[in-house]
Amino acid sequence: MNILKIWKLSDKKELFILQLLMNMGMAGITIIVSNFAKNAVDHGIDEGKMLGIFVQFVIITFLGVGLSYSGVIIRSKFSIGLIEKLRNITNDKLINSKYEYFENESSGSINNRILHDMSSVGDYMSGGLPEFLSNMIVLICCFIYLLTLNITMTLVSALCIPVAVAVAKKVAAPTYDTMEKFSKKMDEVMGIAQDTVNGIKIEKAYNLRERRKKYFDENMEQATSYFVAYEKLVVKAGPYKYVIRSAPMFVSIMLGFYNAYKGNITNGEMVAFILLLQNVSKPLSELTRYVTEFKEAMVSVDRVMEIVELSEEAFGTGEAFEREIAFELHNVSFSYGKDNKTSDNVLNDISLFIPKGKTVALVGSSGSGKSTLFKLLLGFHTTTQGEVRLFGKNIMEWDIEKARKNISYVAQDTYLFEGTVAQNIAYGKPDASFNEIIQAAEKAYAHDFIMSMSEGYQTVLSERGTNISGGQKQRIAIARAFLKDAPIFLLDEMTSALDVESEKLIQKAIENYSERKTVILIAHRLSTIINADEIYVLSHGIIAENGTHEGLLEKKGVYNMLYSNQVLGNTGEQDA
Ligand SMILES: Nc1ncnc2c1ncn2[C@@H]1O[C@H](COP(=O)(O)OP(=O)(O)OP(=O)(O)O)[C@@H](O)[C@H]1O
Numbered sequence: 001m002n003i004l005k006i007w008k009l010s011d012k013k014e015l016f017i018l019q020l021l022m023n024m025g026m027a028g029i030t031i032i033v034s035n036f037a038k039n040a041v042d043h044g045i046d047e048g049k050m051l052g053i054f055v056q057f058v059i060i061t062f063l064g065v066g067l068s069y070s071g072v073i074i075r076s077k078f079s080i081g082l083i084e085k086l087r088n089i090t091n092d093k094l095i096n097s098k099y100e101y102f103e104n105e106s107s108g109s110i111n112n113r114i115l116h117d118m119s120s121v122g123d124y125m126s127g128g129l130p131e132f133l134s135n136m137i138v139l140i141c142c143f144i145y146l147l148t149l150n151i152t153m154t155l156v157s158a159l160c161i162p163v164a165v166a167v168a169k170k171v172a173a174p175t176y177d178t179m180e181k182f183s184k185k186m187d188e189v190m191g192i193a194q195d196t197v198n199g200i201k202i203e204k205a206y207n208l209r210e211r212r213k214k215y216f217d218e219n220m221e222q223a224t225s226y227f228v229a230y231e232k233l234v235v236k237a238g239p240y241k242y243v244i245r246s247a248p249m250f251v252s253i254m255l256g257f258y259n260a261y262k263g264n265i266t267n268g269e270m271v272a273f274i275l276l277l278q279n280v281s282k283p284l285s286e287l288t289r290y291v292t293e294f295k296e297a298m299v300s301v302d303r304v305m306e307i308v309e310l311s312e313e314a315f316g317t318g319e320a321f322e323r324e325i326a327f328e329l330h331n332v333s334f335s336y337g338k339d340n341k342t343s344d345n346v347l348n349d350i351s352l353f354i355p356k357g358k359t360v361a362l363v364g365s366s367g368s369g370k371s372t373l374f375k376l377l378l379g380f381h382t383t384t385q386g387e388v389r390l391f392g393k394n395i396m397e398w399d400i401e402k403a404r405k406n407i408s409y410v411a412q413d414t415y416l417f418e419g420t421v422a423q424n425i426a427y428g429k430p431d432a433s434f435n436e437i438i439q440a441a442e443k444a445y446a447h448d449f450i451m452s453m454s455e456g457y458q459t460v461l462s463e464r465g466t467n468i469s470g471g472q473k474q475r476i477a478i479a480r481a482f483l484k485d486a487p488i489f490l491l492d493e494m495t496s497a498l499d500v501e502s503e504k505l506i507q508k509a510i511e512n513y514s515e516r517k518t519v520i521l522i523a524h525r526l527s528t529i530i531n532a533d534e535i536y537v538l539s540h541g542i543i544a545e546n547g548t549h550e551g552l553l554e555k556k557g558v559y560n561m562l563y564s565n566q567v568l569g570n571t572g573e574q575d576a
Pocket residue numbers: 103336337346364365366367368369370371372373412
């Protein structure tokens with residue numbers, strides 16, 4: 001059960017158990033008081049013992065107050081510890097989980113789980129659950145004592161319990177479904193809100209305000225309607241609560257009077273019975289609430305556990321030192337679909353060898369699978385068929401962190417973290433000196449524009465780097481990759497946001513670099529890759545042609561056509 005798994009994750013399980021034990025102590029106090037009432041009614045109170053009884057009562061009262069006060073402290077310590085642990089675990093899991101999780105799950109859903117579901121779980125584990133368990137303990141303890149008082153009366157009253165449980169279950173069942181629908185809808189609402197921030201430029205430029213607002217309102221309205229339905233179900237459970245609470249009381253008071261009248265029990269026993277029964281009927285009357293809360297919490301528990309149990313990148317432990325061939329692809333096919341049999345392959349039966357020290361280019365029309373191929377080289381996805389080898393070793397058998405140490409990667413969509421320019425470049429090499437950062441920026445022709453910024457390298461970039469230009473972002477990303485200085489360079493469309501001047505400079509920097517490195521470039525502008533040692537032309541997921549620039553031109557095939565189009569069209573922007 002997921003709730004047990006969550007409990008096991010806590011580092012402070014003893015606090016939870018201590019809390020339950022303290023609640024048992026509270027139940028004990030209740031029993032002592034009832035027992036005292038029984039004796040007082042049956043045997044009267046001896047005047048001489050009054051002081052002793054008074055002292056006992058004071059002690060018991062203080063003990064009760066002490067237990068309940070320390071219970072609150074222990075409970076909050078447990079819950080704070082648990083939430084902190086869950087936050088750490090989910091964060092670790094998200095970092096370590098397979099890349100494909102992020103392609104399949106919306107960021108709205110992930111955020112909703114981390115923010116809303118996590119605190120619901122914490123609240124329940126420190127509130128609803130211990131309350132429920134404690135009351136059940138009180139119920140059982142009192143029940144046992146009641147049995148010692150009078151078996152028949154207790155058993156007859158207890159007949160009401162299974163009825164109460166059945167009613168509670170039935171009442172609570174729909175709340176789970178409604179809560180689940182609400183949570184899923186809230187994932188969407190969070191996603192839309194996030195999209196509004198990310199897509200603000202487009203929304204303004206295309207006057208989408210009304211449309212997006214309507215879209216948000218509709219979804220929010222739907223979410224609210226689920227929540228209202230849920231609240232209605234909770235309210236509807238109210239009357240059942242009173243029936244469940246009153247039934248055992250009513251039955252046992254009647255039985256108690258009858259048995260006392262018949263002389264089967266003493267008056268004192270009847271008083272103790274009724275006093276204790278209140279402690280039994282209270283948790284019983286709350287049973288519908290407990291079950292409803294439990295079901296509601298289970299929605300969040302399941303959603304949090306989905307992250308906790310995310311499968312991590314399950315790669316091997318080794319690394320390889322055979323350095324003659326950087327990458328080998330053997331009959332690699334890949335499909336994004338989960339059901340690989342029915343989904344179309346994005347890459348089909350690709351075999352290629354990239355020797356160490358060479359510069360290789362991948363060209364092909366948009367959607368032909370170039371970036372996907374990079375994802376396989378980086379071990380983001382596993383192949384559907386065939387294998388990818390890095391330095392002669394199947395990438396799946398590598399310790400993936402060691403494998404990625406060999407690769408400097410510039411993605412097609414540049415991502416900069418919130419922080420300073422220097423910090424962003426330093427992600428390439430966390431222990432880099434400031435001088436190394438500057439050198440990398442110089443190589444990426446980023447130094448001059450960085451120096452012209454208000455705070456130079458200490459200029460804080462806003463989230464997603466919205467306060468600098470696209471070309472500047474790209475050069476910072478390239479500087480980051482240069483600083484990493486890995487033996488293999490993967491550059492996906494690195495010059496797409498650069499002007500012709502910067503593009504030439506970057507090209508030159510890459511050429512300088514490629515003297516010492518294996519470089520794999522994805523390029524739309526064919527002018528940037530004419531010096532590559534080998535060019536692979538991808539078309540609909542297969543390699544249509546490969547060779548050098550001159551060789552491919554002579555073949556007068558796809559590459560020749562693409563190149564002629566670009567040169568003749570002379571735009572330099574056209575898709576290859
Ligand atoms: N996460 C994904 N899930 C499903 N399909 C995807 C995913 N990413 C890409 N695809 C599909 O795979 C195909 C290849 O995409 P890929 O990004 O590799 O193309 P590309 O050659 O890099 O294109 P471009 O030159 O436009 O960047 C496309 O048809 C695309 O729609």
